[in-house]
Amino acid sequence: MSMRRLPHPDPGIPDLRSATRYLLWTARGQWRTLALGVVWAVTWFAAQAVVPAALGAGVQAASEGRQSDVLRAAAALALLGAVQAAAGILRHRMAVTNWIAAASRVQQLVVRHTARLGSRITRDVATGEVVAVTSSDVEKIGSGFDVFARFAGAVVAFVGVAIVLFRSSPALGLVVVIGVPILGLSVAPLLKPLERRESDRREKFGLATELASDTVAGLRVLRGIGGEELFVRRFHEASQEVRTSAVQVARVRSTMDALQVALPGFFVVAVTWLSARLVVSGTLEIGELVAFYGWSAFLLIPLRTFVEAAHRWTSAYVGAGRVVHLLRIPVPDETGLPMPAARAAAAVLHDPASGLTVQPGLLTAVVCAEQSVADSIALRLAGLGEGADAVTLDGVPLGELARADIRAAVVTQDKDPVLMSGTLAQLLDLPRSGRVGVQQAVEAASAYDVLDALVDSSPEVSDPMQARVTERGRSLSGGQRQRLALARSLVVDPPVLVLDEPTSAVDAHTEARIAVALREVRAGRTTVVLTSSPLVLDIAEHVVLVLDGEVVAEGRHRELLHSDPRYRAVVTREEVTAP
Template sequence: MTTATRATRIANLPFAEPGTPDLRSGERFMLWIVRLQSRPLILGILCGIAWMSLQAGIPLVLGFGIQAAVDHSSSGVLWAAAGVLVLGIGQATAGVIRHRFAVTLWLSSASRCQQLVARHVAELGADIPRQIATGEVVAVSANDVERIARVMDVLPRFIGALVAFIAVSIVLVFLSPVLGVIVLVGMPLLMAVITPLLKPLENRESTQREKYGEASAMAADTVSGLRVLRGIGGEQHFIQRFRERSQSVRASAVRTARIRALLDALQVALPGLFVVTVTFLGARLALDGQLNVGELVAFYGLTAFLVMPLQTVTEMADKFTRGRVSARRVVKLLSLPARRTQLGSVAHPGDLVDEVSGLTITEGTLCAVVCSDPNTAGELADRLGGMAAQGSGGVSIAGTRIDDLSAESMHAVVVVQDKDPTILSGTLDELVDVPRTGSVERDAAMYAASAEDILEGIDWDEELPERGRSLSGGQRQRLALVRSLIADPPILILDEPTSAVDAHTEARIASRLREVRHGKTTIVFTTSPLMLDQMDEVHFAPDGVVLASASHAELVRANSSYRYVVTREE
């Protein structure tokens, strides 16, 4: 038995290993979760059956007691009172235990799904934005996981409701064959009335879920680009777009709510009308002498009790519909391919070679790549770092193709710093707490990134807001550089690391970068003459293909196209 199947208690959460899910469909994914939690599920079902059955037994005993009172039997009344007390205590005990197992199933399912999503997101790494909207990832983690867990919560009650329904129907047939058959046939017919609503509800749930994911993605993109929007005066345009998108989500939610409201209304109205009908027929039978008073009371109580199983079945149908839609979204996310799945590794970093662009970076050098377009530079940086969505075919390190390397090996060898680096919430000390070699101390990295001035307004243990909103663009960029330098990878790729800093700060960073990265391969994508002048070699790749390689001074003197890109002079 694996760890994934053993760890079912709340105390064992999170799981040491969440397991390998069945991703063939949303339904199979949910069935996989059920199988891994068979023990608490079976115990929860048994408690659910006991809870429902004991509750159903109370009307029977009450009917016996009332008939005993009618017959002036004191002992019968006492026995009935004792029976109700025992059944009430038993029902309460079974209900508490059932609820405990239900909570265990809910938390375990949610934790397992969360861990699966987190693990796969970590495997995808920087490929995520290229394959799925970040807002969709947030929506899956925040909403879909919860909906799947809710199915596991109601499942024991649902099975207990079915068993109780069958048992009560048999008792009703024994008390009155006519009324028993009416109940036995009528309750399924009520479900048949509700069932046609489930498919439209599922379709509208799916549409609403997609629109919600799109709106979340737009909101995330808008917030992350707020400074840019303010700079170009585009706030009102994006506000209008988000307003239109949110109104679309609202309209979709209203359409879904209409069906759900109808479903909830039928869930109350139909059983109520059915109970009134059966009670009326039972009263007629009592008047005709076919039922005594106690049997009529028991019959009414049992019929009224059947409303609960029917509501539970309807609740299960509703939550299963939502859960199935959410499971499909989770499966879609977990099915996104993580490109590096093999277990290759690099014994010792060497030259980095890209056959497509013609780029060859000698191990241990400080070099630059100049592209005419920032997007081209970003795409080439992603290729070299193994983060391109289409793969990095043709790129190798020390003769090993990086597409054949495991994610762990790539992370240990190559670090890529984007031009717009992410600053996570937490303290400044936590921000720079990354896997490291120990060769570069924190203070040395701060000095090399010319970031000492940041400490004048922020302490190491001070909490930073999400994405470092309180910091300027230059401060965020320099803190990201500090983080990269502390990691001290054998190969460091910096995409426009100084685009948001002033010229004096950029000059200091350029002059200090060589010392802190001595003996390690460093590739800087930039068009800044201040940075380029410090490089061992500059590769000119205006459209992503290397046209010339030399020092900055030589390229400025001999190549007019290069001179135009870096100085804007003909």
């Protein structure tokens, strides 16, 4: 597999029965690159393992005055160096390929699943957990696949060198065959504590990330109520817990690293001492001593690889467990009755919970005394939230319609819309009917000054559509974000558009322009605007008043303003009184 073929055309259906089964499923999906990586790793290790033999042969030939054999040994060393360099480059390339392939598969699976879950994901898993999975856990799983080929090559090299040593000197062979596994197993008691502490650190990191995300998102509100110090203190406490947990993980890792250096050092000393005694006794020649010393030093590389693999696979196992937990969250049923866009455009939308009925092709304004009621109605009309399944479109409950058709038929814009980072062209590059162009949508949303501001902040950009919007539009004011989001909604031009307070953060002059343009752009389409703004209400073709969650009056704005004191009280921000 070439790295240019990533991301995967289809990440597949993962095995979520356990973290181990998920990792094995991922390995089966990229077995070719794993196998090729093993081939190059074995070649790389083999070239290093033969070097001591060639060096020992050269030293022995020099001690006996065989000049031609010395030259042949030197040529062999040069050839082994070239093979080792080439195999090392290819091994590293395949290791990176396996790392990226495994990490990319995790990211694609998580993104696909979160997209299917939609707003439900925040009810089942914290936002910080999702962020941690797509950052920390992805890296851990990819790192586990990175070390796989080197581990396999280290095993082959160890077995090969052990056989050579055993055939040359049974005593040394036994020392290696028995000693190296013991050294490798010396870190085994540390793996379970490392897994436990790594899992605890990972959980605390996710909670701290969630708290930081919530604090940044609500910073303006926190400052308004003087609560930023409280959240700073909470984040400080959470970060200290992460630090303490990370120190505990570091203690286990440092012990493993110390053993990784100290124990192999003692092993080399022991093998060298035993080899020297065999030379003194006449059992070994000087060239064999050099070779045995080289092999004992070389065996440190496989031994360190074993320890590194154990550490990385422990972290990968913990990360895979988190990924499996996220991917196990059930996705709402996507099947249902079809609802063609043409039928949805001419359909009546009815919310039984409030009694709201939206006639097709009209701009309907809904006035609610409580913002929470307006938010709930907006969610239900889009097929989201509690009671949404009972909402009917053309007499068919949304719970019986295909989810894809609902999303295509009804689009809802929240009162605090989220803007993804990227260029304006990317922001407005959405599935659309083609009836409303980008320029028309931007003009209707009165957002040209927003484009000018973005261009001014990016002097290197001449085309406004190439100006970049920062993450969540944080560099823009609330009104600017609302207008860009409105332009985005108008470009989509769905059969039914639900707007929750789309002009609450703009000035009166801008709001008046948007209201008139909205009626013109959405002419013949079903539009629901939840608002109490007189400027928007005055251009609405039908106005509905909702009190205590139920429809209590309907008509035109000016008629209701004069005939219904409850409506007048809500619109003019007076206290609502009983009729």
